[in-house]
Amino acid sequence: MITLYQFPRAKNFPNLSPFCCKLETFLRASKIDYKTESTRNFKRNPKGSIPYLGYKNEIIGDSTLAVNQLNKDFSNPLDGHLSAEQKAQGVAIQTMMEDHLAQCLSYFRWVDAEVWPNFRNIIFKGLPAPVMAIVPGMLHRRAAKRLKIRGMGMHTRQEILDFAAKDIEAVSVLLGSKKFLFGDRVSSFDCVVFGVIGNILKEPMASPLTELARKYPNLQAHTQLMLSTYYPELNQ
Ligand SMILES: N[C@@H](CCC(=O)N[C@@H](CS)C(=O)NCC(=O)O)C(=O)O
Numbered sequence: 001m002i003t004l005y006q007f008p009r010a011k012n013f014p015n016l017s018p019f020c021c022k023l024e025t026f027l028r029a030s031k032i033d034y035k036t037e038s039t040r041n042f043k044r045n046p047k048g049s050i051p052y053l054g055y056k057n058e059i060i061g062d063s064t065l066a067v068n069q070l071n072k073d074f075s076n077p078l079d080g081h082l083s084a085e086q087k088a089q090g091v092a093i094q095t096m097m098e099d100h101l102a103q104c105l106s107y108f109r110w111v112d113a114e115v116w117p118n119f120r121n122i123i124f125k126g127l128p129a130p131v132m133a134i135v136p137g138m139l140h141r142r143a144a145k146r147l148k149i150r151g152m153g154m155h156t157r158q159e160i161l162d163f164a165a166k167d168i169e170a171v172s173v174l175l176g177s178k179k180f181l182f183g184d185r186v187s188s189f190d191c192v193v194f195g196v197i198g199n200i201l202k203e204p205m206a207s208p209l210t211e212l213a214r215k216y217p218n219l220q221a222h223t224q225l226m227l228s229t230y231y232p233e234l235n236q
Pocket residue numbers: 016017018019042048049050051061062063064
């Protein structure tokens with residue numbers, strides 16, 4: 001049995017991690033049997049991140065590598081109908097979503113002076129005071145450092161917001177009036193968009209990113225469709 005190691009479920013959304021959400025949605029949409037194990041243990045993954053997949057007695061330590069492997073072993077369950085051009089567009093959308101917009105998301109959640117305190121109070125709610133005094137601050141500093149190393153963290157709040165606005169507008173234009181990115185059938189790239197845009201739309205606290213994404217009814221419809229189709233138990 002395939003095991004998806006991921007963060008615990010969020011309240012009204014599959015996962016606060018876009019990457020966990022993408023991978024679980026891919027598994028569900030592909031009708032591949034799996035079980036989940038909630039974890040916050042990054043160290044079990046040699047790549048030091050979450051999610052990771054327990055597959056054929058090995059760990060696949062990255063959501064995209066996991067999707068690639070599953071595509072190989074399960075005959076490309078979601079993307080077989082795409083043309084070469086659509087696949088290329090999917091790759092470009094994925095890079096924009098996961099390597100750019102997800103960093104903007106990370107900045108607002110973990111670093112921004114206005115949003116971070118509210119995010120912290122929600123996700124660490126109920127932690128014993130001594131842990132609360134140490135862990136959130138440590139993760140806040142680590143996120144800020146990582147974002148600087150990657151480049152995004154060198155920009156101002158407004159610049160990051162402007163980057164995000166362009167990405168969100170671009171994915172809305174590409175989706176257009178279609179149900180899914182490439183028409184009436186879901187693709188693995190819809191799982192990617194759902195992971196990032198869905199997380200932005202369903203933030204548990206106020207965020208300027210959420211305000212940006214709410215301007216696009218087609219993105220809201222896409223998130224709702226993915227939620228109701230693949231996570232009926234979350235009762236959206
Ligand atoms: N490329 C990885 C990215 C996964 C990722 O960045 N996960 C975040 C949580 S959303 C993480 O584990 N970060 C490591 C850390 O915070 O130490 C994937 O697609 O699986």
